[in-house]
Amino acid sequence: MPTPLSVERVFEQVGASLTAFGHRCSYSKVPWGRGAVKVFLNLLTARFERADIYHITGDVQYMALRLPPERTILTIHDTGILKKRWGLRRAVIKKLYYDLPVRRMRYITVISEATKRELVELTGCDPQKVLVIENPLREIFIASSKRTFREKPVILQVGTGSNKNLKNVIQAVNGLQCKLRIIGLLTSEHTRLLTLSNTEYSSASELSEEEMRAEYEDADIIAFCSTYEGFGLPIIEGQGMLTPVITSDLSPMKEVAGSGAALADPRDPMSIRRAIEKVAGDSPYRQELVKKGTENIRRFSAELIARQYEELYERVIKENEGLNDRS
Structure with missing residues (x-):
């Protein structure tokens, strides 16, 4: 039920x-x-x-x-x-x-x-x-190919609840050459922080599975730096869609990700920022994350x-x- x-x-x-x-x-x-x-x-x-x-x-x-x-x-x-x-x-x-x-x-x-x-x-x-x-991992979130990584990457943030840690992600991307794509309803506080940060962003909510797959396909990086989860489906969905994932160094996210994600301290915006800069600026590292991510999802x-x-x-x-x- x-x-x-x-x-x-x-x-x-x-x-x-x-x-x-x-x-x-x-x-x-x-x-x-x-x-x-x-x-x-x-x-x-x-x-x-x-x-x-x-x-x-x-x-x-x-x-x-x-x-x-x-x-x-x-x-x-x-x-x-x-x-x-x-x-x-x-x-x-x-x-x-x-x-x-x-x-x-x-x-x-x-x-x-x-x-x-x-x-x-x-x-x-x-x-x-x-x-x-x-x-x-649902089959709809398994891809066979991925387009070229953009010079100005699209960072996909999945979720806007308090545990999804959007406020710290907004601080982390402040001043970076990127676009923040947010899935979920934005609060007035989120909008205020986004405006102050001068970060290019867009948002959407209540997406179908097919629309969510398209978001993963379009993203260059998945940011899922949650402070609390029972599991963390976006981690393996991002891995399945051949997209480099950044997630929290907390349990259970780090165990779910295996070695196929960059880990950051979700309580520290600078830690999230360093992970984003590493993934965005280091092509071999990105490729290694994607490779290990595809290996990781086999167990799911x-x-x-x-x-x-x-x-x-x-x-x-x-x-x-x-x-x-x-x-």
């Missing part, structure tokens, strides 16, 4: 691979969407068809309270929502989205070792029941990730058969 669009697309890719392996996959969404009241309406009114395995893949972890724990897998992407909430509201979200579902579930997957560490620390759960299965193939889920599904089914035999 995926919910956010990016998550839907990731698990549609996994589902397509599982279907190719001979499994039947179906998808459902919660009926009432998001919001405090809607959470309880979803818990009260959601209906599910009979299945051997239920897999909660979106940010509706609380639905674990409605599904059979012996046949349900819960995937948790991050705990970022708790960094934006305080007081009673945070306590309720923590209980409904993390504590109670994690306590009830026997099978939990996360998308990075960093998220596993956060979840274990947050809930006190047994680390042994949390399995890391990373996100796959949809088929490989789907096989990991298939192994988990089969394990769950066998364990349930064993329980039925003993009962």
Whole structure:
């Protein structure tokens, strides 16, 4: 039951691979969407068809309270929502989205070792029941060629949320001969900083997958210097599109990137600037990043990730058969 669009697309890719392996996959969404009241309406009114395995893949972890724990897998992407909430509201979200579902579930997957560490620390759960299965790279973001690098490079910034660190990227490119292309809605503060920096820029939001692919194709450099992620899909998407990537020297971004990205301290605009200058000014270095990036994405193939889920599904089914035999 995926919910956010990016998550839907990731698990549609996994589902397509599982279907190719001979499994039947179906998808459902919660009926009432998001919001405090809607959470309880979803818990009260959601209906599910009979299945051997239920897999909660979106940010509706609380639905674990409605599904059979012996046949349900819960995937948790991050705990970022708790960094934006305080007081009673945070306590309720923590209980409904993390504590109670994690306590009830026997099978939990996360998308990075960093998220596993956060979840274990947050809930006190047994680390042994949390399995890391990373996100796959969708086929639409795999290119076979790339155009020539521009003298005045286009730097693609993916995301404008506070964790995406656009303010520091704006400071980093101040005075550089480049164009900043921003994907996401700009705040008035972003616009003010861009105007003060005299940086050439443009922005777009609510793009389709095809439009996002075109952005990666047009970019000379990907800037993804986030301060917090559960995984960091733009890293492997940029690598798949044969574009040099600059990302954070924080977990999980540095692990996701492997050796196929330039790393920078996201809290230090000068560190980001030095990485941009290195990538823009050193052609052999750029080529090496792209080469290592194409090697790195092999471990994120949809088929490989789907096989990991298939192994988990089969394990769950066998364990349930064993329980039925003993009962």
